[in-house]
Amino acid sequence: MDFPVIKKALFLFCLIPLFTHAQYTDVINSNRPGRAVSAYAVGRNVVQGEMGLLYEQQDNADLNTDSNILGVDFSLRYGLLFETLELNWEGSFITQNVTFTNLGTDERRTDFSRNRLGLKFLIFDPYKNPERSKPNLYSWRANNVFQWKNLIPAVSVYAGATFTLGENPFYVGDPVVAPRAAIATQSRLSPRFVLISNLAYDRIGTDFPELNFAMSITHAFRDPKWSVFLEGQGISSDRYSDVLLRTGVAYLINENFQADFHLGSGFKNSPSRIFTVLGFSYRLDFHKDKLVAISDQKGGKNGKIKKGAAKKKRKKSKKKKKDKLDF
Template sequence: MKKLKNIFSLFLFTLPFLGLSQYTDVINSNRPGQSVSAYAIGTGVLQAEAGMSYEKQSHNTLKTDSKLLGVDLALRYGLFFEELEIIYEGTYTNENRTYSTIGFPDQKYTDFKRNRIGLKYLIFDPYKSEEANKPNLYSWKANNTFQLKNLIPAISVYAGANFVLGDNPYYPGEATVSPRGMIATQSRLSPKFVLITNVAYDRIGTDFPEWSYIVSLSHAFRNPKWSVFAENQGIKSDRYSDVIFRGGTAYLIDENMQVDLHLGANIKDTPTRLFFAAGFSYRLDMHKDKVIAIEDQNATTKDGKIRKKDLKKKRKQAKRDAKGKKSKKKKSKDDEPIDF
């Protein structure tokens, strides 16, 4: 386990930063579901994603029945670069647990099931170049059906930490801070289908480290305000392991607001889980595009990156042209006839 942890950590923090994020004109929310998009939201964008959930659990071994009411909150902000964002994620849960075994009193738990903060950075974007984004003017099929090249995903890496404050009944005896790492990918299978995958190594260095994966498929309807999704999540830990399925819908109110609904269940009975959630996402869009001078734009390559050599040549040429214009003006003044 220690060797795997070291390999994962090395891979996570030494990947080359190659990406170029794509700011979107409409809100890019991670809701509904638990998957995380590979793309950042863009510099100057502050986004809140909140929701409430209700869940029923029944544990066949412990002979318990539980009712849980949870509040989810995610805060995202674009930092410094288009590819970078900082994310806070929290889930505060109120659980009422009853025992069917005689002699065990009912119990109530109230605390954070999720409380973490981290940075996500886009390292690779297959659509970063203008050429990749151009439609095929000669083929409707090429623009609207699945092709193998669509499987090439955008890739981002995440590094963060979990926080356990006080005597948390869900994580007894766990350290106050534990690291978390994740790789997120996103593939645009077609104009209406998007595939997202997350692989995370969580609570690193604790007695109960956790591996997890999420695979999420989203579909947008002809009316682009509506979309649906289906999601599968797997969790592997000595404390808790499970396979969970979710499905739901989202509606775009306007370019900065979205509402969503989803429900889900698992496939085991220790415990069985059945839950429902509703949420709302809103962003404050203070994003500003960088202004590039005309000579800089002319010096860009096909993938949108400025070549330093070309840029220097353009600037030198612009200076020579400016000097040439000044010298011509002086000559024209000296050549003017003098009136006596």
């Protein structure tokens, strides 16, 4: 792998100007259920926690082992400094009970199977242009069916690190810190369908770098509180490779609280995997839109102001001041 190229790419990402506009929403924008993450940040000054209680049955025909896993998936997201920037700590803390069937012995392993910290930055938003977002007032069909322009995705980049602390039994010999880079895209195919894709390169520079790809499609029902999703995830590494399939539902309890459930499985038998996850997402919304006083506005801020409006306001203010002095 050409690491100077990776360094140059990350440097260029840092130089991208902060000109995009994130889509802060009135309702919670959760990455759950599943593992594919949204291209959008949660919004400036929004604190959001996402958690899942997981159970997995895992059997390995090559190693003659049967195991069950209990654990917690978590993600803590914070809208940092800008609408387009998000700080994210995510991971999975699990306990795996392993039975070696040929030996008749048991072993327990407890630690992080994921532990990452990074920054996600939105570099392109197709809905930044208000003209593109306007509904067609003359055609219901144009507003509710697939159009080719809907394939143009929002794009974000991610830079961070994976941490392996102490004597982690799942990643023996890995360094404490390993770089991670990713790209996330999100397309709104129609008012009810959203397509998300992620490409990530993890544990860069270790003996077992990992390439990860995920694609998820979500459909909202007529009752917008309910949605379903289908997700495929591919993992490629000398340590572990597989294709995972997930499906499940999410329910919006209120504008800041979502519950979800999903199940999934792998396609290999070394190991075979079947898992279920019950999750929740909750946000503390301290987001405030930046408003500009009418007299200080320029075209495009809080909408256009009429030509000469600020000038007229200054003249009116001067006249009032003069009248007071004459009195």
